Amino acid sequence: xxxxxxxxxxxFVAGCSTPAVVREVERGYGAASLWAEVExxxxxxxxxxxxxxGAGLGLREAFALWLACGRHALPVPLGHTAWVRxxxxxxxxxxxxxxxTLAAQCSRDAQGGWxxxxxxxxxxxxxxxxxxxxxxxxxxxxxxxxxxxxxHGSLQCHIRWPVQPAGALPLPxxxxxxxxxxxxxxxxxxGALQRVLESTVTYANDRAQFGKSIGKFQAVQQQLSVMAEQxxxxxxxxxxxxxxxxxVPHPLRxxxxxxxxxxxAEKVVAIAHAVHGAIGVTAEYDLQLHTRRLxxxxxxxxxxxxxxxxxxxxxxxxxxxxxxxxLDELLP
Amino acid sequence: MxxxxxxxxxxxxxxxxxxxxxxxxxEALRGRPxxxxxRSWMGFDxxxxxxxxxxxxxxxxxxxxxxxxxxxxxxxxxxxEELLCRGAPVSAHWIADRQSGPLILKYGTQAQRDxxxxxxxxxxxxxxxxxxxxxSGSDLAGLRTRATRTAEGWLLxxxxxxxxNAHRAHYMIALVRTSGTPExxxxxLSQMIVDLSLPGVTVRTIGDLTGDQHFNExxxxxxxxxxxxxxxxxxxxxxxxxxxxxxxxxGPERIYGSxxxxxxxxxxxxxxxxxxxxxxxxxxxxLAHLVPLREMSVALTARLVQGDSPVIExxxxxxxxxxxxxxxxxxxxxALAADPLAERPDALLxxxxxxxxxxxxxxxxxxxxxxxxxxxxxxxGLR
Numbered sequence: 001x002x003x004x005x006x007x008x009x010x011x012f013v014a015g016c017s018t019p020a021v022v023r024e025v026e027r028g029y030g031a032a033s034l035w036a037e038v039e040x041x042x043x044x045x046x047x048x049x050x051x052x053x054g055a056g057l058g059l060r061e062a063f064a065l066w067l068a069c070g071r072h073a074l075p076v077p078l079g080h081t082a083w084v085r086x087x088x089x090x091x092x093x094x095x096x097x098x099x100x101t102l103a104a105q106c107s108r109d110a111q112g113g114w115x116x117x118x119x120x121x122x123x124x125x126x127x128x129x130x131x132x133x134x135x136x137x138x139x140x141x142x143x144x145x146x147x148x149x150x151x152h153g154s155l156q157c158h159i160r161w162p163v164q165p166a167g168a169l170p171l172p173x174x175x176x177x178x179x180x181x182x183x184x185x186x187x188x189x190x191g192a193l194q195r196v197l198e199s200t201v202t203y204a205n206d207r208a209q210f211g212k213s214i215g216k217f218q219a220v221q222q223q224l225s226v227m228a229e230q231x232x233x234x235x236x237x238x239x240x241x242x243x244x245x246x247x248v249p250h251p252l253r254x255x256x257x258x259x260x261x262x263x264x265a266e267k268v269v270a271i272a273h274a275v276h277g278a279i280g281v282t283a284e285y286d287l288q289l290h291t292r293r294l295x296x297x298x299x300x301x302x303x304x305x306x307x308x309x310x311x312x313x314x315x316x317x318x319x320x321x322x323x324x325x326x327l328d329e330l331l332p
Numbered sequence: 333m334x335x336x337x338x339x340x341x342x343x344x345x346x347x348x349x350x351x352x353x354x355x356x357x358x359e360a361l362r363g364r365p366x367x368x369x370x371r372s373w374m375g376f377d378x379x380x381x382x383x384x385x386x387x388x389x390x391x392x393x394x395x396x397x398x399x400x401x402x403x404x405x406x407x408x409x410x411x412x413e414e415l416l417c418r419g420a421p422v423s424a425h426w427i428a429d430r431q432s433g434p435l436i437l438k439y440g441t442q443a444q445r446d447x448x449x450x451x452x453x454x455x456x457x458x459x460x461x462x463x464x465x466x467x468s469g470s471d472l473a474g475l476r477t478r479a480t481r482t483a484e485g486w487l488l489x490x491x492x493x494x495x496x497n498a499h500r501a502h503y504m505i506a507l508v509r510t511s512g513t514p515e516x517x518x519x520x521l522s523q524m525i526v527d528l529s530l531p532g533v534t535v536r537t538i539g540d541l542t543g544d545q546h547f548n549e550x551x552x553x554x555x556x557x558x559x560x561x562x563x564x565x566x567x568x569x570x571x572x573x574x575x576x577x578x579x580x581x582x583g584p585e586r587i588y589g590s591x592x593x594x595x596x597x598x599x600x601x602x603x604x605x606x607x608x609x610x611x612x613x614x615x616x617x618x619l620a621h622l623v624p625l626r627e628m629s630v631a632l633t634a635r636l637v638q639g640d641s642p643v644i645e646x647x648x649x650x651x652x653x654x655x656x657x658x659x660x661x662x663x664x665x666x667a668l669a670a671d672p673l674a675e676r677p678d679a680l681l682x683x684x685x686x687x688x689x690x691x692x693x694x695x696x697x698x699x700x701x702x703x704x705x706x707x708x709x710x711x712x713g714l715r
Contacts (some may be wrong), residue, residue: 001338198333213715218702222711228708232337236624236631239339243613259620298715304617307610311616316607319593323417323588326623327350332339 001239003018006064006208010071012041012274013310017072019286026153031124035076035099044078047086047247048095054086059183059249063242066184067235070191075155077101077121077244079184084129086247089179091171091195093138098126100138102181103159104301106130112164114139119151120185120300129177138174140167152195152283156296181301183241186257189297190238192290193231193268199287200224200272203280220275227271234264243332252314259307265294334711339627340634346406355416356387367682369419370592373585373689374546376500376536377421381455384415390425391453394433398449398563405636409629413584419592423497423546429451431579432459432505435523439572440565448503462492462506462526462550463573469494470703473570474515477508477552479524479561486510486524486557488532492548496697498548499535504528507569510562521569524561531555542689575641580698582632582646586653589694590660593687594618596680597664614667621656625649643712647704654695658663659690662675 016037022029038044046065048054055061066079077099084100103116119128123146128139143166143204144159201224204215214220244250269291273280280287298304318325353664360383361369368375384390393408394400401407408429409467418646433452436444451457468475477490498504504526512520528535537545564572598615601607606614628649633644666690670675695701 023662122365135535146665159605187592201714205715208335215709215714218706221714222702222705223698224712224714225648225651225705228334228712229648232648233621233624233652235627236337236628237620239392240627242582243339255616256620256623259616262621262626305613307614308616311619312607312612312614313616315615315619316598316601316612320600321417322591322619322622323600326619326626329625330393330619331627332341 001059001064005054005061006068009043009065010068011075012043013068013072014125016073019289022073022289023153024073025124026155028123031076032195035124036228038074038076038078044081044085046082049089052089052150058247059242060244062247063239066187066242067191067194067238070188070293071195073192073195073293076124079188080121080125082179083247084127086311088138088171090247091136091173093171096127096138096169099124100122100127100129101125102177102184102301103128103130104178104181106132108134111162113160113162114165115143115158115160117158118156118296118300118303119159120170120227121155122146122159123148123155123322128159129175131171131175131177136171136177138171139165143167150296151292153292159232165307168196176248178301179249179251182258182307183238183249183254185297185300186234186241186254186261187238189261189265189294190231190235192294192297193234193264194288196268196272196287196294197224197227197231199290200227200275204275214275223271223275226266230264230267240332250330251312253332255311256305256330258262258302259304259311262298262304262307265298269294333713334648334708335642337419337628337631337649340407340631342410342630346403346410349407349410350414352387353389353411355660357414357418357420361420363680366419366592366596366679368688370683370687371421371544372416372419372589372592373426374496374544375421376423376497378424378455378458378500380421380486380525381425381458384422384457385425385453390455391433391449392429394437394449394453398445399453399538400449404632406630407695409534409584409633413588413663415583416588417591417595424458424500425452425455426500426585427461427497427712428457428459430583431461431576432503432544432689434579435505435572435576436525436563438575438586439523441560443560444563448525457503458497458501460495460501460504460528462495462498462504462508464494465491466493468514470700472507472573473521474514475507475509475521476514477506479508479510479522479557481510482556484556485559486522486561488526488555488557491551493549494538495550496548498528498550499537499545502528504550505563507573510566518570520567521573522566523563523569523572524557524563525563526552526555526557530557532616533647540690540693542686544690555609570643574643577648577699578643579636579639581650581704582629582636582642584626584629586650586655586698587622589631589657590687593664593683594660596683597668600677600680608670610670611667614663618656618660618663625653628669629653642700647699647707647711650698651695651701651704651708654701657694658691661691
């Protein structure tokens with residue numbers, strides 16, 4: 001990873017996505033001004049072709065962007081927007097202004113209406129990129145009916161367009177949303193997991209019981225070590241997912257990234273809350289800003305259960321033993 | 333916090349080793365039963381080790397001046413993963429190749445290097461590691477075996493336990509006390525190269541639960557060692573052992589211990605008309621764990637190449653790796669018996685029985701799970 005790039009993005013995101021800002025946006029205020037600040041940073045153009053005024057970078061650099069967005073629970077879809085803005089011109093469509101997100105699930109009815117479930121960042125996006133076997137389209141969120149689908153503060157929602165929405169931009173070619181969505185989500189998760197580890201270690205050192213900090217107890221230390229292992233493995237899986245040039249994810253690498261991040265999140269969230277005790281589940285304590293997202297993201301664009309089957313199919317379909325398969329078909 | 337392990341490419345020059353190693357293994361492993369192959373780095377075959385040595389694949393990282401390959405740790409990683417995934421019986425030379433050789437190169441005198449390194453490289457000198465003792469397992473600093481300096485040399489007295497391959501190795505690198513008492517903990521420990529053919533050395537084999545014999549108890553009854561048995565500085569044994577354990581813990585053998593079984597099970601799935609979704613999910617789950625682990629291990633190798641000693645990170649990768657190695661036989665055992673009426677290949681069942689029964693040892697060797705997790709906790713800054 002480009003450490004300098006990560007540091008500069010991380011500093012920017014940390015500055016604009018403070019816990020106070022995150023809570024404000026989750027209450028329904030301030031998303032527009034936060035987005036204006038994000039937009040002015042230029043990071044949303046990170047992956048856009050240089051000829052079109054972007055930075056022309058690829059997934060390798062997007063890793064740093066997504067990691068930082070996840071680490072600071074940025075409550076607007078900068079990571080998704082950066083990828084969609086880069087992919088639209090490839091599909092022959094000019095990217096509209098404003099925050100963009102991806103929907104994993106969508107269905108259409110005979111009248112040309114669309115509905116999407118659990119759209120990540122749906123509450124704060126202007127556009128949603130949707131796709132099914134018949135093709136992909138960019139739909140304006142404002143002309144749809146939004147219904148919150150998560151708990152209090154969640155930015156996820158169901159969106160329904162009863163008729164073909166005015167202003168929809170159909171993509172002329174196919175667009176693989178699933179792998180991109182899985183990879184973006186996995187990398188956001190890797191960032192959030194890192195943050196949860198940092199916060200939990202700090203808490204374990206600060207909180208004292210039985211006359212010493214709880215981080216001194218072996219039972220707690222062993223749990224935090226397991227947490228660290230999961231966090232580092234998920235991060236490596238995400239980095240593998242983002243390896244390579246260009247902005248189109250390698251399907252099997254994206255599958256590894258999402259499967260591993262989702263599995264790690266299950267363990268990490270459980271340990272983080274166990275170590276924090278009751279304070280960790282309060283609205284006013286920051287841990288929930290991260291664990292709530294992780295729980296939602298585990299399912300977005302396929303759970304580990306889905307990706308395990310996809311990976312298993314590829315491995316069993318190959319005649320090769322595992323090591324040559326990994327080297328030839330999967331690893332960067 | 334622990335340093336992030338970042339994706340590190342293996343240089344092309346190291347990757348280029350693969351075809352020759354694979355071609356050699358196709359020949360050399362032909363006809364060996366699968367459950368023997370599943371022993372891999374616990375499978376001892378001196379002839380096989382010498383055949384590898386003839387091709388220059390023992391001591392690959394040792395300097396050319398001693399007959400070694402003069403290559404970096406990436407080359408050894410590539411060679412090791414090719415050997416381990418096929419279940420090559422590498423136990424005879426493995427410890428010398430992985431840690432004793434590099435240790436002698438780093439801390440040895442010129443005379444020690446000149447004597448031992450060419451023998452290691454030719455697979456003529458096999459090593460074992462004498463660390464555990466009856467009263468000193470995970471708590472190594474409490475060990476009691478003592479070497480006392482005398483006019484004739486070092487007088488060694490004490491006992492080692494669980495020493496893998498002591499009954500068929502030529503030398504042991506033993507961690508012993510040269511001054512102070514067990515209460516002095518890490519102070520006063522030194523490493524000695526013990527010629528296991530010397531008078532006063534008694535090796536008694538201990539059978540394991542699978543019927544294999546690989547570990548031993550070793551008794552030293554006033555064994556007289558020459559002055560130059562000391563390797564490195566007197567009293568610096570603890571620091572030397574810690575550096576050595578980073579080699580032991582960072583290698584791919586902590587990931588691939590169950591690979592022969594996994595590949596055999598995959599072949600079984602492929603031979604059937606349609607695997608169940610549960611079987612596919614299991615294959616995919618194992619792959620999803622293997623891929624990042626392998627890259628974490630490569631990242632550790634990159635740190636070794638840079639001259640670092642990533643002790644904490646190696647502990648983290650080893651603990652995750654052994655967890656996967658142990659999960660594989662347990663999950664496959666469950667999958668294979670999911671239909672109690674189905675007939676399954678004999679060789680696969682035999683391989684499974686061995687790996688399933690031996691897999692508890694995976695997280696004992698080279699530092700137990702609990703010790704490694706304690707190290708990780710320290711690395712995290714838990715006070």
